[in-house]
Amino acid sequence: MTDIVSKITSYNLFNYLFPGVLFAVIATKWSIYNFKVENIILGVFLYYFMGMTISRIGSLWIEKVLKKSKLVKFSNYKDLVYSSKKDDKINLFSEINNTYRTLISLGFCLLLTKIYSEYDDYFDIPDIYTTSGLTIFIIIIYILSYKKQTEYINKRIKANKD
Template sequence: MESILDKLSSYNLFNYLLPGVILCVVSDRYFDIPLLQDSIITGLFFYYFVGLITSRFGSIVLEPILKKLKIVKFAAYSDFLKAVKNDQKVEVLSEANNMYRSLISALVILCLLVAGEKIIHEYESLSSYYKYALLPALLILFVFSYRKQSEYIVKRINSNNESSD
């Protein structure tokens, strides 16, 4: 168990595990949506996965909305890479920034869960569709996450190739 926790980076702890734990605890304690796990091992993996979903939702769904609303603005990725080389604090700030996005995402997901629960209690016939919508939604979320991550890798490779020329 300790070796698993030792291998988690601060990014993984603050952007996946923390939002996953918060989302599960708040949903269980305040909204009677049971997501807490009895087993510590199962719980760690489950909370990490919930946090991963939360983070990806923030990146794929919320971030573009916040950009369109001009609430956030990003520098070009090539400029970010140059800044990281010159100032190591930029990477720390970026990690904190992603944590805030994940926490915002956890709150939005909580709102969606609570709204979904209210709708299901009003219209019980929708309850069977609710669980079948989850898998395709997760599939779509992770396909777009994979695409976005692949684009970052390509940008980073291109940036490295340009700087070595």
């Protein structure tokens, strides 16, 4: 367990565990769902997974919306790779940037949970639809995340070759 804790980076804490815990606490108060877990070890893994999923939603959709709305503009990836070798603060700023995006995603996920909670109570949606839909949604999120991460790896390899 000590080995696992020593390998947790600030990125893991602020982009996965922190938003997962926040989501569980706030969604439990705002909705009809209870995300509290009594077993602390199980809770850490569950909240980490929830936060990682929230982060992926931010990476896949929130980022795209912000780019298309022209609220944010990204630099060329090759320039990022080159510049981050010269200025190590860029990686820190990128991590902070991703935390902000994850917190935006957290707000979006909390809002969706609240809305769904209201409709679930009103329409009495069967659990099988909720769990099946959520499972399919999570599978799609991680397929798209895998694709995006593979593209980043390929871009980084290409940028380092040039």
